[in-house]
Amino acid sequence: MSLLKIQDVVTAYGKIEALKGVSLEVAPGSITCLLGPNGAGKTTLMMTVAGILKPRKGGISFAGEEIAGRAPHDIVARGVALVPENRLVFPAMTVLENLLAGAYQRGDKKAVAEDIDRMYARFPRLRERSAQHAGTLSGGEQQMLAVARALMSRPRLLLMDEPSLGLAPLVVEEIFRIIAELHRDGVSIFFVEQNAHMALKVAQHFFLIEQGRISFSGTPGALAEDEVIRRAYLGSAQQ
Amino acid sequence: MLADLIQNTLDGLSIGAAYALLALGFTLIFGVLRRANLSYGAAIMFGCYCATWTHLNFGAGLLLLAAITVAGTVLAGAYVERLCFAPHRGGSMIAAMVASFALWMQFEELVTLVMPTHLYAFPALYEGAPLAFGPYTLRVDALVMFGAAIAACALLWGTLYRTRFGLAVRAVTEQPAAASLAGINLPWVYVRVFALASAIGGVAGYLVVASHGQITPMLGMWSTLKGLLAMMLGGLGSLPGAVVGGLALGLLEAHSQWFLGPQLRDLIAYLLLFVLLAARVPWMHTRSAS
Numbered sequence: 001m002s003l004l005k006i007q008d009v010v011t012a013y014g015k016i017e018a019l020k021g022v023s024l025e026v027a028p029g030s031i032t033c034l035l036g037p038n039g040a041g042k043t044t045l046m047m048t049v050a051g052i053l054k055p056r057k058g059g060i061s062f063a064g065e066e067i068a069g070r071a072p073h074d075i076v077a078r079g080v081a082l083v084p085e086n087r088l089v090f091p092a093m094t095v096l097e098n099l100l101a102g103a104y105q106r107g108d109k110k111a112v113a114e115d116i117d118r119m120y121a122r123f124p125r126l127r128e129r130s131a132q133h134a135g136t137l138s139g140g141e142q143q144m145l146a147v148a149r150a151l152m153s154r155p156r157l158l159l160m161d162e163p164s165l166g167l168a169p170l171v172v173e174e175i176f177r178i179i180a181e182l183h184r185d186g187v188s189i190f191f192v193e194q195n196a197h198m199a200l201k202v203a204q205h206f207f208l209i210e211q212g213r214i215s216f217s218g219t220p221g222a223l224a225e226d227e228v229i230r231r232a233y234l235g236s237a238q239q
Numbered sequence: 240m241l242a243d244l245i246q247n248t249l250d251g252l253s254i255g256a257a258y259a260l261l262a263l264g265f266t267l268i269f270g271v272l273r274r275a276n277l278s279y280g281a282a283i284m285f286g287c288y289c290a291t292w293t294h295l296n297f298g299a300g301l302l303l304l305a306a307i308t309v310a311g312t313v314l315a316g317a318y319v320e321r322l323c324f325a326p327h328r329g330g331s332m333i334a335a336m337v338a339s340f341a342l343w344m345q346f347e348e349l350v351t352l353v354m355p356t357h358l359y360a361f362p363a364l365y366e367g368a369p370l371a372f373g374p375y376t377l378r379v380d381a382l383v384m385f386g387a388a389i390a391a392c393a394l395l396w397g398t399l400y401r402t403r404f405g406l407a408v409r410a411v412t413e414q415p416a417a418a419s420l421a422g423i424n425l426p427w428v429y430v431r432v433f434a435l436a437s438a439i440g441g442v443a444g445y446l447v448v449a450s451h452g453q454i455t456p457m458l459g460m461w462s463t464l465k466g467l468l469a470m471m472l473g474g475l476g477s478l479p480g481a482v483v484g485g486l487a488l489g490l491l492e493a494h495s496q497w498f499l500g501p502q503l504r505d506l507i508a509y510l511l512l513f514v515l516l517a518a519r520v521p522w523m524h525t526r527s528a529s
Contacts, residue, residue: 104422
């Protein structure tokens, strides 16, 4: 059974349909990557799954429960957390407060404190900057914070919208190392990426979205063999 | 001369503390909902009239009157929230603002219908002689107003920075989308912020009316104008800014009244706002980026 099942989802901004009937499945315990050009509907899909946007048609089920059209906080409570595009940390709140906000629905203070310690162990830079305003962090540190904040809700499925956007190559490598680590710890991951080279190293399944429709679904091997995709997303076709 | 300056400063700070409260209520709603609530002052006036009506018909102690004012303001605020703000979430800013203007008119009509006299007396906070410190005098009610306003600010500060609800309010203020992704229920926060802002407005309204010893339907317009002015002087959406803006407005009024007379007092405040807006001072544009 799939963890996340999206069926014929249509999401529109006014009259313009950004998703024109998207269907895909994410297997439990997997790392799944959504590739696609700008404006194809990647962010719209992530926002629709997280409940920020309401689908006009179609169904989204998570762990067997229908979540399409539910409020974002309700979807978080069910175990789906999104690291949004451009991170969207709370800039005038401290790093610690950002993490506490991520655990907003949890009443177990002790377990929350333990999880914060765990985040600090995983992201030592955040421990050093614990009392600093999140707005003063570097782009890479903000991305770490956004990931840690999302993990504070103890999600079963972590959605990430372009986690490498605007980051230096070394930081991007660190982000992908963390994705692999989280996966090893049992979190299923579904992420959007433009950097197909890096995504190929970690993802087990790929979807390609173009003009609001899924145009490819397959393994990294199948992706690399597809001449058209290779030319468009992996740059040089000669590699 | 110096004695006058000091006296004006004391007077300005005490009325400024009430302005600060009005501005805090405005700022909370503006910061969290990104909507201007034009019926904010009218709801305060409604709360104050509830207390005046109770006082006229049954008589009541000061604390009870204060409680009735706050309760009436929160009730009116809830009505405004349901009618003007809840239906337009994520929708038009203008629709909510115009609708709130319509409710302002409703409150004024209702109040003048039930209590048609233009002016009613309101029990004063304190009727004894002012305290004298050498050449200076300090009205006890002004002192109470200042103290109560400071206490309300401190309470608000504690709520925002030391409680789970406060964390949610700040998160929603900074990044509404990220706040909902963190699991915060936005409508739940909106309704509570509205109630909190109304309660703060009620406290401010009670203090002002009790220190003036009288009430007219103009209180609604007056509260909205003073609150908006203080909020804008301090920078839209900034809570510390609202306090500074309120105190600055109080000081400015007290001093300009003494130097230039009461006719020019309000003009000076608007002139300052105009100059600051025209000069695009940095603190007034902090919110426009987000």
